[in-house]
Amino acid sequence: MSTFDLTKSSVRELNAALHTLKDDTNDTLWSVLNPNGEHSIAAGVDAAVAINVQGSVGYFCGGMNKRANIVVDGSAGQGVGENMMSGRIHVKGDASQSAGATGRGGLLIVDGNASARCGISMKGIDIIVKGDVGHLSAFMGQNGRLVVFGEAGEALGDSIYEARLFVRGPVAGLGADCIEKPMRDEHKAELIELLAASGQDHKVDVAEFRRYGSARKLYNFNIDNAGAY
Amino acid sequence: MTSHERNWVPTTPRKSATFDDYTLSEIRRASLTGIYDIRGGGSKRRLPNFDDLVLLGASMSRYPLEGYREKCGTDVTLGTRFAKKPIKLKIPVTIAGMSFGSLSANAKEALGRGASLAGTSTTTGDGGMTPEERGQSETLVYQYLPSRYGMNPDDLRRADAIEIVIGQGAKPGGGGMLLGQKISDRVAEMRQLPKGIDQRSACRHPDWTGADDLEIKINELREITDWEKPIYLKVGASRPYFDVALAVKSGADVVVLDGMQGGTAATQEVFIEHVGIPLLSAIRPAVQALQDLGMHRKVQLVVSGGIRNGADVAKALALGADAVAIGSAALVALGDNDPKWEREYAKLGSTAGAYDDWHEGRDPAGITTQTPELSQRLDPVIAGRRLANYLKVMTLEAQTLARACGKNHLHNLEPEDLAALTLDAAAMARIPLAGTNWIPGGV
Numbered sequence: 020m021s022t023f024d025l026t027k028s029s030v031r032e033l034n035a036a037l038h039t040l041k042d043d044t045n046d047t048l049w050s051v052l053n054p055n056g057e058h059s060i061a062a063g064v065d066a067a068v069a070i071n072v073q074g075s076v077g078y079f080c081g082g083m084n085k086r087a088n089i090v091v092d093g094s095a096g097q098g099v100g101e102n103m104m105s106g107r108i109h110v111k112g113d114a115s116q117s118a119g120a121t122g123r124g125g126l127l128i129v130d131g132n133a134s135a136r137c138g139i140s141m142k143g144i145d146i147i148v149k150g151d152v153g154h155l156s157a158f159m160g161q162n163g164r165l166v167v168f169g170e171a172g173e174a175l176g177d178s179i180y181e182a183r184l185f186v187r188g189p190v191a192g193l194g195a196d197c198i199e200k201p202m203r204d205e206h207k208a209e210l211i212e213l214l215a216a217s218g219q220d221h222k223v224d225v226a227e228f229r230r231y232g233s234a235r236k237l238y239n240f241n242i243d244n245a246g247a248y
Numbered sequence: 249m250t251s252h253e254r255n256w257v258p259t260t261p262r263k264s265a266t267f268d269d270y271t272l273s274e275i276r277r278a279s280l281t282g283i284y285d286i287r288g289g290g291s292k293r294r295l296p297n298f299d300d301l302v303l304l305g306a307s308m309s310r311y312p313l314e315g316y317r318e319k320c321g322t323d324v325t326l327g328t329r330f331a332k333k334p335i336k337l338k339i340p341v342t343i344a345g346m347s348f349g350s351l352s353a354n355a356k357e358a359l360g361r362g363a364s365l366a367g368t369s370t371t372t373g374d375g376g377m378t379p380e381e382r383g384q385s386e387t388l389v390y391q392y393l394p395s396r397y398g399m400n401p402d403d404l405r406r407a408d409a410i411e412i413v414i415g416q417g418a419k420p421g422g423g424g425m426l427l428g429q430k431i432s433d434r435v436a437e438m439r440q441l442p443k444g445i446d447q448r449s450a451c452r453h454p455d456w457t458g459a460d461d462l463e464i465k466i467n468e469l470r471e472i473t474d475w476e477k478p479i480y481l482k483v484g485a486s487r488p489y490f491d492v493a494l495a496v497k498s499g500a501d502v503v504v505l506d507g508m509q510g511g512t513a514a515t516q517e518v519f520i521e522h523v524g525i526p527l528l529s530a531i532r533p534a535v536q537a538l539q540d541l542g543m544h545r546k547v548q549l550v551v552s553g554g555i556r557n558g559a560d561v562a563k564a565l566a567l568g569a570d571a572v573a574i575g576s577a578a579l580v581a582l583g584d585n586d587p588k589w590e591r592e593y594a595k596l597g598s599t600a601g602a603y604d605d606w607h608e609g610r611d612p613a614g615i616t617t618q619t620p621e622l623s624q625r626l627d628p629v630i631a632g633r634r635l636a637n638y639l640k641v642m643t644l645e646a647q648t649l650a651r652a653c654g655k656n657h658l659h660n661l662e663p664e665d666l667a668a669l670t671l672d673a674a675a676m677a678r679i680p681l682a683g684t685n686w687i688p689g690g691v
């Protein structure tokens with residue numbers, strides 16, 4: 020196991036070391052001590068390794084992650100897992116705004132709450148938030164799934180494309196062109212599968228979730244819809 | 249004959265200057281369709297521009313250089329502040345970011361070929377990096393836009409520089425737009441969107457707001473690319489002094505400043521013509537900000553928006569820019585709006601030189617389209633050659649003017665080499681009115 024103590028070495032050294040990892044590396048277990056809210060920890064990793072960050076991180080932890088399995092044993096600042104491609108990021112505390120922004124793949128799990136704009140412009144990532152999400156979550160969401168065990172703030176799914184949203188608690192308000200859709204058996208099955216794949220099954224009853232997505236009314240400009248923009 | 253007819257004297261029908269023909273047709277169009285006009289290109293009205301400045305040349309007190317024989321350097325290095333691998337270009341004219349999606353893959357390839365032949369860079373756009381343009385571009389700048397279409401760490405590392413787009417001169421404060429007609433299978437796939445929908449790219453970045461956040465974002469991009477690549481920041485000209493100062497504060501290596509004449513693939517006409525300030529008025533405040541921070545020439549300034557020829561290049565550099573970027577002019581060099589397609593432009597209700605419905609994807613020249621029958625009209629090798637020729641001419645023209653001013657490098661041109669022909673230009677560019685030493689409003 021490789022250990023990086025960020026009171027002794029810099030984020031730059033940590034990332035440089037992580038970026039040199041080859042596919043056949045034996046160095047598959049990394050531990051980061053004293054992250055102290057530093058930014059860009061484990062950004063741009065492209066290797067199937069496990070990285071355990073023991074404490075809270077600043078902005079853009081795991082940004083553009085490919086394949087790595089990153090666990091943050093604390094809370095995460097803005098843009099955790101932004102534009103991640105694959106792999107998995109698990110935040111054990113809360114996440115600040117824009118968690119998983121523009122994510123294209125992989126899985127982001129937040130045990131606590133996520134703030135505003137969670138999953139903004141998401142493009143294929145799966146995000147599971149076990150607490151609540153703030154306003155404008157999944158704004159312009161193109162693809163992927165956002166699952167919220169708690170509540171969602173104002174303007175959920177504003178201007179949404181094809182991202183799919185599952186929220187268990189109350190939703191303060193839906194954004195432009197986002198509507199509630201029936202939760203049919205196939206959607207329950209999909210949710211069960213997603214929760215199982217992420218090790219979150221048995222924790223909640225999928226029957227309690229409601230499904231939201233695009234009404235697809237704003238896909239092509241229509242003057243009679245101008246008021247909705 | 250009645251007395252009324254006897255007294256009737258014909259007068260010339262008089263059209264209103266306020267309600268001119270274009271305005272009237274636009275009112276009729278709006279009342280019929282119920283939607284604002286969307287078009288490509290830049291501002292079409294007359295704006296203060298580089299034609300309102302002249303170079304003074306040499307005289308008793310200045311010594312000219314011999315044309316052709318005495319050296320006049322044109323090279324420029326961009327990104328010397330933090331990046332391990334700055335960009336070295338042979339000429340200070342770069343190709344601006346134009347998206348695959350708005351342009352055909354052939355057009356993107358042609359831009360790469362032309363730029364590479366001329367020893368300069370080209371830039372991706374809102375839609376990601378295509379293998380064609382990466383393959384044909386010796387130096388490729390990769391745009392990082394609010395939409396993040398096609399964004400991924402592999403392309404980021406394949407790029408030679410990264411350009412974070414805050415705004416564009418054609419539409420400071422506006423997002424992108426690509427209408428359904430142009431969302432082909434390939435474009436849809438690269439943008440991860442359903443085919444055929446009107447696609448609006450966001451106007452704000454999704455994961456940062458303000459200069460303090462941006463500084464952290466820039467550092468993240470540097471971390472991901474191991475501090476190798478220069479990071480440019482592109483802003484539309486609106487508050488250039490403050491925007492450039494904040495760009496420097498955020499840690500940018502290069503600032504790209506795009507004036508209101510700057511082209512766009514598709515934007516509301518009202519936005520193109522009424523938001524932002526002309527490039528001529530934006531360069532001095534931008535340079536001032538760099539000088540006030542002790543960063544002029546350390547953080548390089550690239551300017552764009554209506555650059556057409558070597559005279560524009562020389563004057564932009566004399567005002568303090570390090571390089572320029574061209575969009576519209578490059579497309580014309582490839583073959584955009586060529587009179588040889590006149591019959592087809594007429595069928596589209598336009599004429600060569602005026603065609604700007606680029607968002608419709610029916611471009612007869614095969615440049616702003618995703619329709620294979622049209623885009624195959626553009627041969628990327630021939631078009632690339634034309635662009636390279638044009639870039640060469642621009643450079644020779646700029647050198648001619650610089651030598652006449654006694655400069656052995658384009659970067660030695662300075663404001664003192666210029667005079668203004670109009671009060672507007674004198675005030676905006678802070679250059680004395682020709683024949684006087686008067687700068688309206690003071691320096």
Ligand SMILES: Cc1cc2nc3c(=O)[nH]c(=O)nc-3n(C[C@H](O)[C@H](O)[C@H](O)COP(=O)(O)O)c2cc1C
Pocket residue numbers: 288289290344345346347350351372373374375391413415416417482506509510511512513552553554555573574575576577616
């Ligand atoms: C067809 C077209 C597409 C463009 N696409 C983008 C883009 O994707 N991103 C961007 O920052 N600017 C884009 N621009 C603006 C150019 O990068 C540049 O700022 C502008 O063209 C410069 O002005 P000029 O056209 O007068 O040379 C586009 C311009 C055109 C003409």
